[in-house]
Amino acid sequence: MTETTPALESFINNVKQHQVVWGLQDETGEGWVVCDSSEFEATDVMPLWSNEAHAKSHCTEEWQGYNAVAITLIDFLEYWVSDLNDDGVLVGVDWVAEQECLEIDPIVLATSLVNVEQE
Numbered sequence: 001m002t003e004t005t006p007a008l009e010s011f012i013n014n015v016k017q018h019q020v021v022w023g024l025q026d027e028t029g030e031g032w033v034v035c036d037s038s039e040f041e042a043t044d045v046m047p048l049w050s051n052e053a054h055a056k057s058h059c060t061e062e063w064q065g066y067n068a069v070a071i072t073l074i075d076f077l078e079y080w081v082s083d084l085n086d087d088g089v090l091v092g093v094d095w096v097a098e099q100e101c102l103e104i105d106p107i108v109l110a111t112s113l114v115n116v117e118q119e
Contacts, residue, residue, distance in 0.1 A: 007102045011093045012112055014050030019073045021048045022055035024066040033063055037090060037103055045103050046084060047095030058097060073113060081110040 015021055023046065024033040037043040048071075049055040055068035071080065084091065084106040091109050093102045 005102060008093055008112065011050045015073060015113060020070040021050065021073065021076050022052055022068050022070055023048055024055060024058060024063055025069040027065055033066055034089060038100060039103050043088065043090060045090045045092045047092040049094050054094060077110055077113060081106045
C-alpha cells in the first residue's frame with residue numbers, strides 16, 4: 001500500500017471537493033496524454049490533475065494540441081481504473097512537467113478515492 005503523501009492528500013482533497021479528475025485529450029477526442037515513467041523502466045504513466053488550471057497549464061509544447069478534459073470521479077472509478085490497470089499504466093498524481101512526481105497504481109488510487117466518493 002502506498003503511504004499518503006502531501007501530494008496524494010492534496011489530490012484527494014481536491015477531487016473530493018469537485019468530484020472530477022482532469023486529463024489531457026487530443027483534438028480528435030480519441031487519444032490521451034501518456035508518458036514514460038520516471039521511476040519504472042518500460043512503464044507508462046497517465047498524468048491526471050485535481051483541477052483544471054493545472055491540467056491546462058501543461059497544454060504547451062509537445063502537448064499543445066491537447067485540451068484539459070474533466071473525467072467524473074464515478075466514470076474514473078467505474079471505467080478508467082480497470083482499463084489503466086489492465087494496460088499496466090500508472091497514474092501521475094497532479095503531475096508537474098520536468099519534476100519527479102508521484103506515480104501510483106490505479107487500484108491504489110481508486111481505493112483512496114472510493115472513500116471520498118462515499119462521503
